Amino acid sequence: MEYKYAKRMEHIKASEIRELLKLTEKPEVISFAGGLPAPELFPVEEIKAVNDHVLDHHGEQALQYATTEGYKPLREWIAKRMNANLGTSFSDDNIMITHGSQQALDLSGKVFLDEGDVVLCESPTYLAAISAFNAYGCRFVEVETDEEGMIITELEKALKVNPGSKLIYVIPDFQNPTGRTWSLKRRRELADMAAKYQVMVLEDNPYGELRYEGEFLPSVKSFDRVGSVVCTGTFSKVFCPGYRIGWIAGEKEVIRKYVLVKQGVDLQCNTIAQMVIAAYLEKYDIDAHINKIREVYRKRRDVALDAVSRYFPSDIKYTKPEGGLFLWIELGESVNTVDLLEKCLEYDVAFVPGNSFYPNQNKCNTLRINFSNMQEDKITEGIARIGRILRHS
């Protein structure tokens, strides 16, 4: 049988990098490649307790079909949390639960993107957002980005050159892959630009709660006066990713479209997962839990930064993130980090070459380091190993 796939499958290809990174599954490999939270911090005992509670008191409801929008008490909690931390003014009707925030990205593509539509993004940007939007045949326009976020004059240029652009995709807090955080000024300016040019902003915020220093900043959404911003969030980084519970938040009219689309896509999210998380949030102190995570990751970040400064060549540039899971390193122009990865794998250490984070360009001398999922001594050992390989190549 000669299979006749949809045309979009031409954009959806197995990544060579992903194939290479399969080698990192061996236990002896020190891998900085993933974006995994530290499993030793998962509140396993508490989850057991709330799971039992939910099954004891609401077993039939928890195992049955439920609404597409999601479990109301959980949506209420999310709305309150966002209002308190991000300066929004949401109620539960502004929130739909998604299968991780990755699904929020995919559904955003489904709701907004026709073939050929322009998506403006930071340069570099999140790998799996590129995959999600690519499936809708969009065209990416990368906007130059510095320590404060997208350079707004560059954004406006891009908006003028590409009239009818559909989406501006940004990760203002501890961006993936760079770890950078947008300044307050740029957040406000982005909201203004979106209003002026009538373009939707998708504000992706998986890491915002994981701040290790400095002050929390209000979201881009908090500056939105016309309803042009939708936001994602997730329990993957502050609770655990195994439950696959995230959300999309925005104007009611827009969220209703997401609900219609999700009905056809998968009906609803896991009922018991939503109820277990809601029960956890009611019975336990999630802030205390997040503080514990922050403390551990802050130390790991410091160890990683220290090791990079000690073991990497001195002509490199790297970010010093105030939170999140990643460092971003720019090596000398002549280095190709895909080749470097192949060499590193021979010595059982891995990272993600930066090239994959640029939808259009070939920028071969960057790499991403994840520091959340490894003990401190391993971080030092792994970075020292990459440093040695760099110096000898």
Add this chain to the structure above:
Amino acid sequence: MEYKYAKRMEHIKASEIRELLKLTEKPEVISFAGGLPAPELFPVEEIKAVNDHVLDHHGEQALQYATTEGYKPLREWIAKRMNANLGTSFSDDNIMITHGSQQALDLSGKVFLDEGDVVLCESPTYLAAISAFNAYGCRFVEVETDEEGMIITELEKALKVNPGSKLIYVIPDFQNPTGRTWSLKRRRELADMAAKYQVMVLEDNPYGELRYEGEFLPSVKSFDRVGSVVCTGTFSKVFCPGYRIGWIAGEKEVIRKYVLVKQGVDLQCNTIAQMVIAAYLEKYDIDAHINKIREVYRKRRDVALDAVSRYFPSDIKYTKPEGGLFLWIELGESVNTVDLLEKCLEYDVAFVPGNSFYPNQNKCNTLRINFSNMQEDKITEGIARIGRILRHS
């Protein structure tokens, strides 16, 4: 802000029926409208036990990210089960876990359907499959269907008139909405047609395990010699729907495409849900559990059939399903079942008007009755009530 949605959103609209059926959420309504399993049969205590076991022994793994393909022991179990019951010859590499079998339908659209592509389907067919495929802008061609399934000469005519048709979508066991089951002969002939015309078949099988009489039949896939059939399955009807765990099964090369698409869509299914189900299947006797479900639903079907024969006008036609969750009723030509539903809602009883199950036609005199989610006395009472309204209108 004037929102510029994707063109596909024109096909994705709120259904009037769904709005009407929101009224059925009041507890006093006897609703035959859903497709819900009976929650009193969910193995709540067993699930509590296996959930605790999984968290005690594999807590960190169960709450962490995992592979897109799904949990290997679960995929192995599914392959073995399908091979034993459905005449397939799968291994775990032929299976990808999906977020309910609804996601298997949506991903099939994403893998195969371009705008304007033809999907051949039974007439009538599953409502939410129409929604899933509609999002890809396909064109439905309904194939005339009788007690034995699609009429194969009609299918061949449709294939000739629509060269390049992409997908034949069928539910051979206890079809939704009619409850009908395809004969062995038609299954074989469908596989032959698919091979001859090089068209993919999507064999949707959410209800196959719920047979109340007669013999189990091999799947269409078991007659597939060219690799043109993919199959769905789900734990929603034999275990519980709240976990949202289903699957897609087919040739390895095709399943690899589904995996690529799922990576961008939502990364993976709920890790702990997969492990809990796998642990349940290892520790408990699912066949004994399914037998319990069969016994209860068989009785409810009998009660429903008996009530229809007693309380409905004598000029109607209705199916006598050998399994599954639904009866299908054809009333006199002059009856409009949407109007009937409105009247019935005044008397606190509901069903789904049949019109929604035809992608192209307006067939207004049919309706679907679900019998799995209600006590026997309520079934009789509800059907008697509809019967009274029918006789007096």
